[in-house]
Amino acid sequence: MNKILLLTKVLRKCEKGDNAGNNNQNGDAQLPVLITLAIALILGMYLLGKYFASAPFGFEFSRSLVCSFVYFLAGTTVFMWSLIRFVNRLFMSSDLSVLTTMPFSSSQLATVKFINTAGFLYIVAGFIIVPFCVGYGIASNAPISFYLTSLIAFVIVPLFSLGIAGTLIIIFFSIFRFARNKDLITFIGMGISFAFMILVMFLNSTSTDELKNSLETIINAIMKVVSIIPVIPFLIKFSENFDVLSLLIAILISSASFLLYYIVAKFLYLKSALSIVATSSSAKKLSDSDVQSVSKRNSAVKSYAKKDLIMVRRTPAYLINGFVIPFLWPVLMFLPMILQNGVSADNSFIDAMRNTDSPVHLLYSMIVPFVVAMFSAFFVSGINIIAFSSISREGKSFVYMKNLPMSYKDQIKAKRNASLSVVFITSTVYTFIILTVMCILGCVSWLSIIFGTVLNFLLLIICTDFSIISSVKRANISWENETEITKGGVLTGVYVGIALIGTVICGAIIGLLAFFVLNMSAVLIIVFCVLLVALCAFVTYRTEKRMYRRTTELLKEM
Amino acid sequence: MIEVKNLTKKFSKNFIAVNDTSWVAPDGAITGFIGPNGAGKTTTLSMITGSLKPDNGEILLNGIDIMKKPIEAKMQFGFVSDSPDHFLRLKGIEYLNFMADVYGVDTKTRTDFIENYSKRFGLFDALNNTILSYSHGMRQKMMVLGCLIHNPKIWLLDEPLLGLDPQSAFELKQMMREHCDKGNSVLFSTHVLEVAEKLCDRIIIIKHGVIQFTGTLTELKDQYPGEDLENIFLKITGDNNE
Numbered sequence: 001m002n003k004i005l006l007l008t009k010v011l012r013k014c015e016k017g018d019n020a021g022n023n024n025q026n027g028d029a030q031l032p033v034l035i036t037l038a039i040a041l042i043l044g045m046y047l048l049g050k051y052f053a054s055a056p057f058g059f060e061f062s063r064s065l066v067c068s069f070v071y072f073l074a075g076t077t078v079f080m081w082s083l084i085r086f087v088n089r090l091f092m093s094s095d096l097s098v099l100t101t102m103p104f105s106s107s108q109l110a111t112v113k114f115i116n117t118a119g120f121l122y123i124v125a126g127f128i129i130v131p132f133c134v135g136y137g138i139a140s141n142a143p144i145s146f147y148l149t150s151l152i153a154f155v156i157v158p159l160f161s162l163g164i165a166g167t168l169i170i171i172f173f174s175i176f177r178f179a180r181n182k183d184l185i186t187f188i189g190m191g192i193s194f195a196f197m198i199l200v201m202f203l204n205s206t207s208t209d210e211l212k213n214s215l216e217t218i219i220n221a222i223m224k225v226v227s228i229i230p231v232i233p234f235l236i237k238f239s240e241n242f243d244v245l246s247l248l249i250a251i252l253i254s255s256a257s258f259l260l261y262y263i264v265a266k267f268l269y270l271k272s273a274l275s276i277v278a279t280s281s282s283a284k285k286l287s288d289s290d291v292q293s294v295s296k297r298n299s300a301v302k303s304y305a306k307k308d309l310i311m312v313r314r315t316p317a318y319l320i321n322g323f324v325i326p327f328l329w330p331v332l333m334f335l336p337m338i339l340q341n342g343v344s345a346d347n348s349f350i351d352a353m354r355n356t357d358s359p360v361h362l363l364y365s366m367i368v369p370f371v372v373a374m375f376s377a378f379f380v381s382g383i384n385i386i387a388f389s390s391i392s393r394e395g396k397s398f399v400y401m402k403n404l405p406m407s408y409k410d411q412i413k414a415k416r417n418a419s420l421s422v423v424f425i426t427s428t429v430y431t432f433i434i435l436t437v438m439c440i441l442g443c444v445s446w447l448s449i450i451f452g453t454v455l456n457f458l459l460l461i462i463c464t465d466f467s468i469i470s471s472v473k474r475a476n477i478s479w480e481n482e483t484e485i486t487k488g489g490v491l492t493g494v495y496v497g498i499a500l501i502g503t504v505i506c507g508a509i510i511g512l513l514a515f516f517v518l519n520m521s522a523v524l525i526i527v528f529c530v531l532l533v534a535l536c537a538f539v540t541y542r543t544e545k546r547m548y549r550r551t552t553e554l555l556k557e558m
Numbered sequence: 559m560i561e562v563k564n565l566t567k568k569f570s571k572n573f574i575a576v577n578d579t580s581w582v583a584p585d586g587a588i589t590g591f592i593g594p595n596g597a598g599k600t601t602t603l604s605m606i607t608g609s610l611k612p613d614n615g616e617i618l619l620n621g622i623d624i625m626k627k628p629i630e631a632k633m634q635f636g637f638v639s640d641s642p643d644h645f646l647r648l649k650g651i652e653y654l655n656f657m658a659d660v661y662g663v664d665t666k667t668r669t670d671f672i673e674n675y676s677k678r679f680g681l682f683d684a685l686n687n688t689i690l691s692y693s694h695g696m697r698q699k700m701m702v703l704g705c706l707i708h709n710p711k712i713w714l715l716d717e718p719l720l721g722l723d724p725q726s727a728f729e730l731k732q733m734m735r736e737h738c739d740k741g742n743s744v745l746f747s748t749h750v751l752e753v754a755e756k757l758c759d760r761i762i763i764i765k766h767g768v769i770q771f772t773g774t775l776t777e778l779k780d781q782y783p784g785e786d787l788e789n790i791f792l793k794i795t796g797d798n799n800e
Contacts, residue, residue, distance in 0.1 A: 286651060286686045288673055295655055295669045303659030307648060314647040314688065397644040402609040404660050405632035556611075 003104065007112045011095065012119075038131060045135025052140075063140060064236045070136075071153045074128040075229040078121045079161035085121070086169040089113045091273060100274055109273070110170070110265030114258075118162055125158040149239035152247065153232075156254035160231050163257030167264045174268040300406055304414035309421070311393065312386055317482035318393070321385040326426040329383065365445040366525055367511050368438065369452025370532075373431050375503040377456045380427035381463030382495030385486050387419035388467050391475040391555075392485040398477045398558075408552045412468060416547075420464050424457070431456040451529045458536040465540075465547040467491060472554045559585045559743055560606065560712060565615035567601055567767075575601040577767040578615075583712075583745045583760070588738050590758035591747040594795050598767040599747045600640075603716055606745075607637045620711055633661065635712040636705035640720065642697035646690040650681060650700055653689060654707055661708030671707050678729055679703065694721040702730060713737060715746035719753060731757055755787050765795045 052066065090113050099109060133150035136142070227233055231253050237246035286294075298306070312318040381387075390412075394401050401411060435449040470491050479485055513528070560583040567576040576598045583589040593599050604610035606617055608624045608631065617624045624631040645653050651672070658668040676682040679699045689697055698721045706713070713734065719727045734744045734757065748754055754761055755775065763771040771778060771794060775787070782790045 284686055285683050291651065291672055291685065292669050294651055295658070295665060295672060297663070297665045297668070298655075298659045300660045300662065303656050307645070307652070307656045310652060311645070311647045396641060399604075399609050399639060400644055403607045403632060403637050405629050406660055407629060 004108055004111050004115075007099075007104065007108070008115050011112060011116055038127070041127065041131035042135040045131045046139045047135075049136035049139025063142060063146065064240055066136065067146070067149070067153075067239060068232055068236055070128065070132045071157050071232045071235065072229060074125045074153070075157045075161045075232070077128060078125050078158040079165050081124060082117060082121050082162050082165040083169060085117045086113075086166050089117050090166070090169060090269065091173055096273055100270065105266070106268075106270035107262055107266040110166075110269045111262065114162065114166055114261065114265075117166070118158070121162060122154075122158055125154060129154045129157075145239050145242055149235055152238075152250070153235050156231055156235075156251055157229065160229060160254040160257045163254070163259075163261045166261040167257075170261075170264050170268050170272065173272040301410050301414045301417070304406070304411060305418040305421070308386075308390075308393070308415055308418040312418075315482050317486050318385065318389070321383070321486040322389075323422065325383055326380055326422060329380065329426070330430060363511065364443065365448045366451070366529055367507055368444050369431075369435055369448040370455065370510055371503055371507045372434055373452040373456035374459060374506060375499050376427045376431045376434075377459035377463060378495045378499035378502065380423050381460065381467060382492045382499060384419055384423050384464065384467060386422055387416075387464050388471050388487070388489070388491070389485045390415040390419065390468055390471040392471065392477060392479065393482075395477050395479060398475075402555075402558075408555045409548045412472075412548060412551045412555075415471075416464060416468050419467070420460065423460050423464065427460055428453060428457045447526065447529075451533065454533050455536060458533065458540050461540045462536070462543050463495060465543045469547050469550050472551045475558065559583065559618075559620060560589075560745055561616075561618040561621075562602070562606070563616040563618075565602070565605060565617065566613050567598075567605060567610065568613050575767050576605070576612075579764070579767070579769045580615075581762050581769055581772045583743050583762075585743050586738055586741050587759035588734055588744045588746070588757055590754040590761040591745060591764070592749075592751070592754055592761055592791065593747075593764040596766075597764045597795070599764060600716065601767075602764070603637075603714060603747065607635070607714060608632060633708070634710060635714050636708065636710040637714040638698075638702050638705050638716060638718050640716040642694065642701045642721070644689075644701065647688055649688050650676070650685040650692075653700060653704055654685075657704040658707050663708050667709075668707060671709075672703075675703050675706070679726055695723050695726065698722055699726055699730075706733075711742045713742070713744040713746070715744070717748060718746055719748070719750065751787050751791055763791070763794055770794045 049066075090110070093113075104112075129150055133147060133154075137146055137150070231250045234246040234250035234253070237243045238250065312322045391398070404411070432449065432453045435444060435452045438444045439446050439449055470489070474489060476485055562582070563580050565576055565579045566574065568574045579598075579602070591599050591602070601610065605612045606619070606624065608628050612625075619631045619634040622631040622634060645656070648656065654672050654676075655668065658671075663671075672685070673682070676685055679702075681696060681699055681703070684692060684696060689700055692700065698718070702715075702718065715734075718730060722730065731753075734746070738744055738759070758775065760774055761771070761778065762769060771781075778790060779785070779787075782793065785793070
């Protein structure tokens with residue numbers, strides 16, 4: 001027991017030490033914020049309690065029902081959150097390589113990890129249960145048993161969730177041997193999270209009106225769902241009847257959950273943890289002929305860009321931020337709308353766009369590609385982490401970058417090409433597809449596809465060039481963890497702001513201009529579009545020159 | 559050949575890392591660059607490789623000024639830094655091909671080099687694995703291979719034997735000797751005096767940014783008769799010498 005307490009203390013201190021540089025000073029500053037938040041939550045719960053007490057839908061929500069729901073909310077939140085934290089602490093923690101060599105048993109290590117994980121999650125549960133207990137309790141004139149039950153619920157509901165989550169994680173890592181590869185786990189986890197998100201969206205979209213409107217159905221559903229955490233029904237029984245036996249059963253269930261974790265950890269944890277520590281690549285060995293086939297000469301710039309892309313693809317933090325999000329942004333942005341609302345459109349409006357004789361068709365043939373191109377270019381540039389982290393990504397290898405017999409211009413060109421190749425697919429190709437679909441539907445003319453695609457590509461080059469300049473100016477090569485440099489900073493805000501607000505404003509201005517031109521001739525619209533592209537091309541040319549000059553100056557000084 | 563003339567680097571008014579040093583690492587010789595921690599070895603190497611700009615002086619690599627013609631000068635040397643933790647997410651074979659492309663090595667030469675030297679260093683079977691999965695010694699050997707793939711005339715090595723197993727250390731020392739015997743030059747920094755004693759034809763001792771000695775080991779020992787290298791080194795670099 002002493003060993004467990006000692007190690008728990010040490011690990012907690014280490015964690016504090018790790019975050020000392022960033023968070024220690026913030027800790028004191030955060031306290032008033034947390035207190036304010038807690039007061040706001042209590043007040044909110046009080047008002048909500050008063051509201052429900054007034055039977056707003058002609059239906060009185062019983063205290064037991066509300067309690068069940070809140071305990072369930074706390075239990076599931078802790079469960080979901082602890083899944084992630086258990087993966088990190090039990091299997092991904094950097095201290096594992098040291099701890100596994102020390103004289104600790106499997107269950108001792110797992111218990112320490114459990115305690116360290118539980119600390120934060122009890123705070124989370126506290127933020128849900130305590131304001132509810134105080135706010136709702138006062139509003140509904142709750143008896144003492146309510147407060148007592150809430151206090152017990154605060155202790156045993158998170159314990160149950162933690163025990164189950166920890167057990168599941170250990171079993172999962174023991175069964176699936178692919179867990180040896182951390183990168184693969186991250187990738188699979190990402191895939192599962194995405195699938196889960198789609199599932200939630202889908203379930204949300206299929207919820208029927210009956211379910212939405214029928215309070216009784218909701219209540220029944222809550223009671224059924226709540227029993228997933230078996231502790232809650234017994235706690236409610238105790239709260240209603242002061243049934244001590246129910247309370248004992250609830251405590252036993254929670255303790256059993258931890259016991260289950262302890263037993264599973266005793267037999268499985270250390271074995272699985274050691275296999276993670278022993279992570280190694282087991283790629284196919286190359287033969288002499290393989291070496292010959294893969295060793296072909298390429299240009300230095302091309303090879304440098306390829307190296308950058310490989311490193312982005314193989315680093316989970318860059319992979320998620322640099323590849324996955326840019327590739328999935330249309331899905332993430334538009335799928336919820338499509339799933340929840342269905343594709344609905346004003347038919348008369350679509351008909352007007354389709355009617356080639358209508359002035360609206362001509363107008364939209366220019367505005368639609370402009371808006372699509374501009375929004376897509378700026379939004380994707382805002383999340384183009386490959387460009388933002390161009391120099392910082394080198395980290396300790398920056399010294400090699402300086403030693404290579406390549407001019408800084410060529411190195412920057414390679415980095416620009418690497419990031420541009422990704423955003424080209426995730427923005428220009430998407431723009432082309434969207435406009436082509438609209439053209440096939442007859443909404444815009446085929447010239448719009450060319451106009452939109454070219455405009456988008458030029459805007460992308462301009463944005464990427466500015467991102468690269470920013471990456472040199474804000475270079476941070478002394479990071480410890482890759483996630484530290486996967487942020488775009490102010491420029492992200494600027495790009496996304498332009499994407500959201502700028503697109504609307506510019507679209508409206510162009511619409512007005514086009515409307516006046518429209519009254520004269522369609523040829524003038526084409527001339528206008530060509531001039532716009534030419535202007536963009538000129539700005540692109542100037543930006544390129546500026547980028548190479550500025551980055552070379554900055555790199556020489558570094 | 560490496561020629562350093564009146565090289566100076568100041569980090570602040572009070573701290574001069576390298577103070578007006580001039581020396582030569584000639585062709586056909588292994589030159590050891592020796593000095594205690596903070597003596598200015600790494601600063602000097604950084605200036606020779608073009609990573610750091612000197613405040614004053616000139617550095618010629620095979621007669622090419624690193625300041626005036628940096629790309630040409632950088633083609634003359636291969637540099638192995640003291641830390642091998644670079645390009646960790648690349649596979650060994652990808653790293654070597656990347657370095658070969660950067661230095662413009664043709665397909666035939668690079669293939670022969672990769673096959674021969676990766677087998678000599680015991681890395682051939684690991685070529686298809688990421689460098690991240692390598693041990694410290696394997697990473698060190700991979701960095702050495704990457705820097706030598708373009709067969710540079712000058713080898714610059716910062717603590718190259720650190721972390722190498724005896725077999726690989728032997729191989730590298732032998733490669734250094736072979737390279738010098740072909741009329742090329744090797745400059746390496748080390749703390750291990752035994753290595754310097756056995757391997758170096760010439761040594762340069764630096765302390766507080768000032769060159770204390772340049773010449774052959776015999777010349778050094780002649781100045782301190784009856785003393786072993788360790789004692790001589792301690793006498794030269796010790797504080798009581800000031």
